[in-house]
Amino acid sequence: MSARRICEGRVVIVTGAGRGLGRAHALAYAAEGARVVVNDLGVGLDGAPGPDSPAARVAAEIRAAGGEAVAHGGDIATTEGAASLVRTALETYGRLDTLVNNAGFLRDRMLVNLDEDDWDAVLRVHLKGHFLPLNHVAAHWRAEAKAGRTPVARVVNTSSGAGLLGSVGQGNYSAAKAGIVGLTLVAAAELGRYGVQVNAIAPAARTRMTEHAFAETMAAPDGGFDAMAPENVSPLVVWLGSAASAGVSGRVFETEGGRITVMEGWRPGPTADKGARWTPAEAGEAALKLLAEAEPPRPVYGAG
Known part of the structure; x- marks a missing residue:
């Protein structure tokens, strides 16, 4: 007898899935x-409209393999687009169990060259x-929960190492991805009472957005393990979106190749308490002593 598939019967939305x-x-x-x-709007790497419908192609690919899928081409960074995305799931399949937020694109610039449009566009698609x-x-x-039908609901958000450590030339992207971590933590705390678990991943894989960064690892050795294949990230995302991940919420996982790491965020380090107001000189002296005791920060991507 074959084992039951981990997401049997669940309805899952994946944004940026083309x-x-x-x-x-x-x-x-x-x-x-x-x-x-x-879901996929069908745009270029810089957010400009594209000529085809990648969402429809992926949905067709799933159906050809014997699965069930429907395409949605709306802009999920608009209220109507997001609302129609949820309606599509409910009207097509009658339920909704998991949301995977993945859509995004890049407009990389050094800060002195980063203009307002580049900032707004990247914050819009990633964070909004x-x-x-x-x-x-x-x-x-x-x-559903208030109607007595508490769901076994899951959300998987997509952050990045750039959001955890920063990345030179990606001020807009790093800020957006850091914001996603904050949103994940708040959502996990607020929505748990309704049967919703919310987690985030910080993946590393070869995609259109990262092909330049991973130029030296564009292909696996003959017969070898392709550590940068995007398919390596998906097993954790599927597990997080399934009922099997019960009790896991408000976490950030870094995942690359065959490696999974639980990321541990800001925690109190060395502390000094005078019990009264510091002078600027005293505060500086105390800060230097504390820094000498603290763990050094990990370097920003691309620095040095």
């Missing part, structure tokens, strides 16, 4: 029995594009 990590996630969920809403779908699925799941 290519790269999102496509890998959508296919992996379908392989584990999920019915998948494949996480908030609005999360906002709409949370409202649905809260209503």
Whole structure:
């Protein structure tokens, strides 16, 4: 007798699922029995409209393999786009169990060359594009819980090492990805009472967004393990989006190749308390002593 697939019967939304990590996630969920809403606006790497519909291609790929999927081409960084995404899941499959927030693009610039449009565009698609779908699925799941149908709901957000450590030339992207971590922690705390678990991943994989960074690892050795394949990230994402991850919420996982790391965020380090107000000179002297006792920070990506 074959083992039950880990997401059998669940309905899963994956944003930015037309290519790269999102496509890998959508296919992996379908392989584990999920019915998948494949969202992708169909844009270029810089956010400009594209000529095709990658969401439809991925949905067709899932159906050709015997799975169930529907394409959604709306802009999830708008209220209507996010609302229609949730409606698509409910009207097509009658339920919604998991949201994977993955959509994004890059406009890399050094800070002195980063203009307002580049800042707004990246914050919009990454951070607002996480908030609005999360906002709409949370409202649905809260209503379900209040109606006595508490869901076994999951959200998997997509941060980045750039959001945890910073990345030279990516001030906008790093800020957006750091914001996603904060949003994840708040959502996990607020939504747990409604049966919703919220976690984030910080993946490293070869996609359109990272092909230059991973130029030296574009292909695996003949017959070898391709550590940068986006498919390596998806198993953890599928598990986090399944009922099997019960009790795991408010966590950030770094994942790359065959490695999974639980990331531990800001925690109190060395502390000094005078019990009264410091003078600037005293505060500086105390700060230097504390820094000498503290663990050195990990370097920003691309620094040095």
